[in-house]
Amino acid sequence: MPSEDLKAEAAGWLSTLERSLSGPEPKGVAALFREDCHWRDFLAFTWTIVTLDGRDEIAAMAAARAAEAGAHGFALDGEPKRTAGGLEFWFTLSTAAGRGRGHARLREGRCWTLLTTLRELTGHEEKRGDTRPLGTVHGAVRDRRTWADARAEDARLGLDRQPYVLIVGGGQGGLGLAARLKQIGVPALVVDRHARPGDAWRSRYRSLCLHDPVWFDHMPYLPFPDHWPVFTPKDKMGDWLEAYSTIMELDLWSSTACRGARYDAALGRWTVEVDRDGTPVTLHPQHLVLATGMSGKPNLPRVPGQDLFRGVQHHSSAHPGGEAFAGQRCVVIGANNSAHDIAADLWEHGADVTMVQRSPTLVVRSETVQRLGWALYSEAALRAGISVDDADLIVASTPFAVLPQMLKPVVQRMKEEDADFYESLRAVGFMLTFGEDETGLGLMYPRRGSGYYIDVGASGLIAGREIALRSGVGLAGLTEDSVVLDDGSTLPADLVVYATGYGSMTTWAAELISQEVADKVGPCWGMGSGTARDPGPWIGELRNMWKPTTQEGLWFHGGNLAQSRHYSRYLAIQLKARFEGMPVTVFDRPGLSA
């Protein structure tokens, strides 16, 4: 079809949508969608992050929200394309609150998937490019206030005046969000228990590098330079975060532990007790963001004999690296990312290593996943004019509900291309999975945030029997000098590493606030797929992440660097709208919460 015809079809549908949504009573919106249809909204209509599945949900949301949202000015953005997904196109839109971008896929004239986003608030746009600050005041100003004066005043945030937002955790998530809030003028304080920004990375095992490539990992505003390595080493990441917090002028208290928080609904504010390098300080933010990492506290299995064991035992998060274990017998309990990394590191330092795999692991080769899975984030994508922000929106344009049908062929191709690789693992008894529905890493990660290994070398050691493997067995106990497995066999051991993962993010809420609040809010992460560790009901978006929770003033922020980058934008806008006292009505329906 000629490009003008595609444009006409796309523009026609868009203007019908706009017309249907306008007026006091939206009419005929559902009829613009196919029977199997999904409308994903990031704030623009709902002031939350939600996917509405099917015409009924869409009609209900439009009825509830269209009038107040005041969406208008829908306009095609770029050239519509005919793809396997249908007629695809981008558009821009405005709402009563601000401006955003959208994406649609039409099939036979009706919409299959729709994305709408609110990306900036009118009157509160970021000051960049032409609108950047001058940095000084030209002319004569008595008692001029310099940049250094302003920063010195910022340093009193939390002492002389209260932050509007308190962010607990100064990793990439907390710092990126703080940067977003700084740029739109929301007073936010980050507290972090480490001595220096980046120490959470520096303190991990020495061989650790990011498993995601650099193109995927940029933080807001300050992209990694072009010479930055593909896989950032952990100490370099630590240095980057430290520099980032300075360059972005973040208000950060290091060496500060959060002791407890409680919400006063009457006052609409939190009381948060922190220990700032030995000095207790009470803070009263209106919003509390837990950016304590997408995982919760380390899972330490409790088995008989741990008190008898004479060797060294620790959780993977406390593992110092392999230096001290040359020639020693090391048992790694677990078979996911950390287990593989630590096993390989121990082997590289000359240890005698055995991995204990209880259940199947999803393994993907780093090179393959970069080529097939992350093509949107690559030099090739950049050359094709796809910016990181474009890529983030392209990813967002696909609701979780339709991901399986898109991911299955990719997984199938990976299995075929890497058949020899997988066979070599099976040959030594390694148990493989590609997800219960063969959707691979793309859904394993959002469903449960665990269960996989991106191979950067350990698989070859396992296949080559350099790292011994015991699979299909679990840990039963320890003796003075051995690990006892649940088939009754034993492994002599000088070191036991429990690479047994982490609890849910919600454990932080229970610890910092209360079990009652944690229970009220419910679990974080996962979207109710009904697969292992992600029980239903179906939510369609990650539970409790970057959006209002059932606890007023409590927010969760985290995920990998790409998620932290993209979703921090929407979280920052939600906080800004509240800070400015804008009317914010969060759309909700039974079953959709969390």
Add this chain to the structure above:
Amino acid sequence: MPSEDLKAEAAGWLSTLERSLSGPEPKGVAALFREDCHWRDFLAFTWTIVTLDGRDEIAAMAAARAAEAGAHGFALDGEPKRTAGGLEFWFTLSTAAGRGRGHARLREGRCWTLLTTLRELTGHEEKRGDTRPLGTVHGAVRDRRTWADARAEDARLGLDRQPYVLIVGGGQGGLGLAARLKQIGVPALVVDRHARPGDAWRSRYRSLCLHDPVWFDHMPYLPFPDHWPVFTPKDKMGDWLEAYSTIMELDLWSSTACRGARYDAALGRWTVEVDRDGTPVTLHPQHLVLATGMSGKPNLPRVPGQDLFRGVQHHSSAHPGGEAFAGQRCVVIGANNSAHDIAADLWEHGADVTMVQRSPTLVVRSETVQRLGWALYSEAALRAGISVDDADLIVASTPFAVLPQMLKPVVQRMKEEDADFYESLRAVGFMLTFGEDETGLGLMYPRRGSGYYIDVGASGLIAGREIALRSGVGLAGLTEDSVVLDDGSTLPADLVVYATGYGSMTTWAAELISQEVADKVGPCWGMGSGTARDPGPWIGELRNMWKPTTQEGLWFHGGNLAQSRHYSRYLAIQLKARFEGMPVTVFDRPGLSA
């Protein structure tokens, strides 16, 4: 003329040039140029930075250098354009050593100006984008060396092994050059006397901001983000430099003073004595780069009575800011940038300020100079697709020799647009100049690096008589409580600020090495224009800057941020070629040196 015809003309000239330059004996090169012609070469043919004026010089250079340079593969780059300068076009070229870009302006078929540059060395290209490092080694590696291990080893540079290059001075110039050298694998150590990178900025008077706008100021590899202020406040600049040195993994010794350096021609290396935070260390680099600022040591006038004066007196470089001087009588000696900034800052703090102007000053309004003078470095330029690097090359495409005819109309326009402004200054007796030949700031700066003020507010205070002015008089002496001027008048004073400028960069060479070497090398900066403070003979390029000097192994680096950014590329390549033992023959002719 249709674009195809322009292309054909440009490509035709280019291929004739290539043919003329090839073979053992270049023939007919001069005939390709007009009588008034200029060939500016950055390393590609000459391994120095030089402008050849006229056919004779061009023919001589081609005869001496074309065979060894081995230039080939000239190819049009982008669309030729017909402009006031003639037929203008960009091209790429290769040489025996590497690759570069060029620019030409033809008039009636012959060349008026030609630029040729060598921008990377074959086999030693920067690793960026597709060729960036992996950051880790996938697979199993016994005794793996991590990034942190490598950085720890780097930290021993200067102790366990010698740097190939020692850079004295860790301001924007030294750090930017060190970053370039790091990217192409030349071991370079920066020594800086301050405790922290950026302290040279932090320690200046409190109101200081960059007078050049952000678009002009980017450092290599890590551009300022889009929200960066137009005029960077000095403390923010300090923080940026500190972050830059970490992010770019520079090898830097802070709190390190350089005590002395001598060159051993037989060994081909320097012996440099430094004091590293109280510990003497002897270094043996093969190359020594003085990046100690484009100015030399402060000029402190010696006049009678300075020992009697009971108030405070100091050079502008030691001025702490106006806080302590509210209500006091302050005399600022001088009428250039620092004098204006300090006078305004004192006024803003409620001091009673008098500026003493001995000779005329070039004043340009910041807003006007940004609009008319720096259009290449602006949001508008970026929108037009002109990157910072493009802008640097566009600037380089105009030899100093032809700048006057390009600048005069701009100065004329500024004078007209800002006529009221200039009249208001004249009305209070302020002495103005626009350069001896009315070429304005664009040549005042490279000729003498002083003599001007970019107005950000002080001029209004002077015109409004808020800052008192004594013009046409100089400092004669001091008494116990007054400044005595050379017309016999006196000014009662509690504070005297000598905003009397700095010596030449060469003073650093005299101090660190010897007066003998300083004399041999001759002055830095200026191109022999024959105007005040820039005596002839005509050199056509800045003396001794970023290119070989008559002292083997001695280099000067500095200038504003834009110059440091662009020229550090060529300085780094010169050092890399020597480090790799590539054949490097520096073109020279009598009178061209320095």
